[in-house]
Amino acid sequence: MKVVVVDDDKLVGVSLKTILEASGEVQVVGIGCSGQDAIDLYRHHKPDILLMDIRMSSMSGLDAAEIILASDPAARILFLTTFSDDEYIIRALKMGARGYILKQNYESIVPSLKAVYNGQSVFGDDIVSRIPDMLQKNRKPDFSKYGISEKEAEIIALVAEGMNNKEIASALYLSEGTVRNYLSVILEKLQLRDRTQLAVFYYKNQ
Amino acid sequence: MKVVVVDDDKLVGVSLKTILEASGEVQVVGIGCSGQDAIDLYRHHKPDILLMDIRMSSMSGLDAAEIILASDPAARILFLTTFSDDEYIIRALKMGARGYILKQNYESIVPSLKAVYNGQSVFGDDIVSRIPDMLQKNRKPDFSKYGISEKEAEIIALVAEGMNNKEIASALYLSEGTVRNYLSVILEKLQLRDRTQLAVFYYKNQ
DNA sequence: GATTTCAGATGACAATTGTCACATTCTTAT
DNA sequence: ATAAGAATGTGACAATTGTCATCTGAAATC
DSSP: OEEEEEOSSHHHHHHHHHHHHHTTSOEEEEEESSHHHHHHHHHHHOOSEEEEESOOSSSOHHHHHHHHHHHOTTOOEEEEESSOOHHHHHHHHHHTOOBEEETTOGGGHHHHHHHHHTTEEEEEHHHHTTHHHHHOOSOOOOOGGGTOOHHHHHHHHHHTTTOOHHHHHHHHTOOHHHHHHHHHHHHHHHTOOSHHHHHHHHHHTO | OEEEEEOSSHHHHHHHHHHHHHTTSOEEEEEESSHHHHHHHHHHHOOSEEEEESOOSSSOHHHHHHHHHHHOTTOOEEEEESSOOHHHHHHHHHHTOOBEEETTOGGGHHHHHHHHHTTEEEEEHHHHTTHHHHHGGGSOOOOGGGTOOHHHHHHHHHHTTTOOHHHHHHHHTOOHHHHHHHHHHHHHHHTOSSHHHHHHHHHHTO
16 A cells, blocks of 8 residues: 655654554655645655645645645545644545544554545544534434423424414414413523524524 | 444354454454344443444344444444445434445455544545535525525524624614615515524525 | 616514513422 | 422513615616
8 A cells, every 4th residue: 555645744754654664554655744745746656545734834735635636536635633623624525535534543544544545434533423413404402401391492493493472372282472481481591682593593503 | 352243144244253353453252133132242242343234124223323322322333334325324423323334345344443443433435425515504505596685695694693683783884774674675585574584594594 | 967776774663572570270299 | 288389371561573665875877
């Protein structure tokens, strides 16, 4: 498995070469320290995988990846990051990168490379754990932590469907006044001002 | 690395045991062929990873995973599938599974297991390529098709943040009355009744 | 130059909304 | 049996909201 490593910090590049080659299954055919290096090394060596830092002083890893993927959409690019920065990761995903690994997590680098080599994509749990939330459009949020009762939650859900008090009342077989009272309590508990903020809260916490 | 393997087809379970243990790094401590087996084996052996088929005749792997994850959210569950079925995969993601591997792809099983063991999550490229689209949803919706102008869209966005008319007016340097007029037009264009429905509409079309 | 268009504003109005204080049940625990 | 509590309801009130007809001034169009 031929790999090109690109990291802003040259020392990291060399260390990685040592670590990776110690596995006996990876051959580091090039080490670079800028986005431009990444492009040049990739085009010259055509490695199986390009392992690259996201943040680099000269050209960002993302920009480099964009250029590489534009000319070779099959390029397997795996990012190395220090922190999992949402914005970056999502941009990386969009452009078709194969994942990212936290630098701290040395032991997982070789297995991750192999998984990518075999056509998988690899991500840290922190990102993956957020994906479901992003995908999930129709689930009811859990408001119990705010001391919201079952009935109150029902009303919240109806407000979040755009119903007015009269409609909610008739849907739940309550008087309109009761619905108002409930709503008043709900707003107090959630520290919100009006039903629109409640709907917003609902969807932002969905 | 202790692994429990569960597959509808007993032969697959045994074959996997052979393949996995040949690597010298995996110890298959249990083989099952139903969702119930998965639950029992998981609770008994507390393996590092549960490798499980999604489709099984008696209890689906997803149902079993749900039960296991309910009592042990840290459980590392990796699904084996024959085809990458969107619905299933997304449900698996939602409940916190660590990924899935196509059965055909024998070579990638061991590396994927190791990546998961090291805290990563692993997915086939087909799913990953769809995630960006799903994530894309967190951007401002495009209302132009409803004949909504730039300014109107601004107001919609502020309503969707929960602002009242006075706040919107001061944010956009308009009079409150103007904001009301805008809103009135917006509601007319979108065939909605009030600002709450507008906020709801915003998030549903996000 | 006259006219139309458009963004913004005003004021009036009714409807809806949120708040509050106070009833009325009905259940439950003491 | 009584007190406490919920769940539900009422009426009054002010604030916010949505609608509408109308006005202004500037820019664009003719």
